Amino acid sequence: MSFSEGLLHSYWLIGGALIYCMVLFYAIRNAPWSTLGGNRTLQHMLFGATALLMVLWFMRAGISPGLGIHFLGLTIMTLVFGWDLAILSATVALIGMAVVGKESWDGLLLSGVCSVLLPVASTWLLHRFVEAKMMKNFFVFLFVCGFLGAGLSAAVAGLSASAILVLDGVYTVEKIIHEYVRYLPLIMFPEGLMNGIFLTGMLVFHPDWVRTFDAKVYIDDQ
Structure with missing residues (x-):
């Protein structure tokens, strides 16, 4: 999803910018700079x-402005x-997309809230749920956090952007459903598959490179 120039009212853009900047500031403070x-x-x-x-x-x-798929x-x-x-990485990529003209500068941070912050948050919260409530099993981590988490992140990104477009009166609910929401399952599956394949390779060959994966808990202690 990307919000082109003039698509939304300014209060959405300002609110999105404030939210993104606050979270970005916290991410900068929390990042492991010494390790990096x-x-x-x-x-x-x-x-x-x-x-x-x-x-x-x-x-x-995509067909209509704001209803892009990637x-x-x-x-x-x-x-x-x-x-x-x-x-932090996604922020750099987001700025790169604005530089090459794939994102508009005025809607950049609001787009980041939908396509960066919310997908990252949904993945992280699902991971925390798996850590706290589900059995410590390699395949549970892989399929729930990797495959399911990626599909969920795609759904969260798409639905949040769609909700903003509807609430701001840019499109009707019927148009959003017809041009985007009904295709979400077709987006979620390849998103889950792609992320799951990458995660599988990482866990098999270099599990120590996955920051959220504790090989001792998920493999050694089983």
Whole structure:
């Protein structure tokens, strides 16, 4: 989802900008800068993942303004790097999309709330739920946090942006359902599959690179 220039009233843009800036500030304060500064492998992974996000977000499709579709890739980012670095990386990618003209500058941060903050939050909250309430099993982590979490993040991003467009009177509920909501399941499945495949590879070959995964709990103690 991206909000083109002049699509929404200014109070949505200002509110979105305030929310995004507050969360971004907290992410900057919470990020493990000392670890990142001393780990060249982590630096290369983060920079490479940011570049890959830009490629994914560059490839998008849509009919009406604000109803674009593209892969998010934020579930794997959140699980591998944590919510703070995922937001920082996605912010860089978001600015890159504005530079190349795929996002409008005035709606950039509101778009970030829907397509960055909410998907990262949904993935992180689901991960916390799995950690607290579900059995410590490798496949539970993989399928619930990875596959299901990615599909959920796509749904959250799409529905939140759709709700804003309806509440602001840009489109009717019928138009949103006809042009976007009914296609959400078709978006959620490949999003879950893509993130799940990446997460599977990471957990099999380099589980120590996944920040949210404790190999001792999920593998050694089983």
